[in-house]
Amino acid sequence: MLPKGTVIECIAHYDNSANNRYNPDPTKEVRFGEQTWEEMMFGFFDVAVPVDVSARDLMFPKQKPAPASSGSGQ
Secondary structure: OOOOOOOOOOOOOOOOOOOOOOOOOOOOOOOEOOOOOOEOOOOOOOOOOOOOOOHHHHHOOOOOOOOOOOOOOO
């Protein structure tokens, strides 16, 4: 389990220059899109879960009980 506050970063580098022989037009601005000639960067990651852990337990972990108070309260 990742500690609360963990940040996962995904970094990508693109070569839209004339040095990239697969770039059909280095003078054209490339924007995000769903076609292969458009920019399509997505970051993915996998999660390994023990077989005895249900999806509900993974998404909604049980809260630890609050520690008992050590005083008389007076």
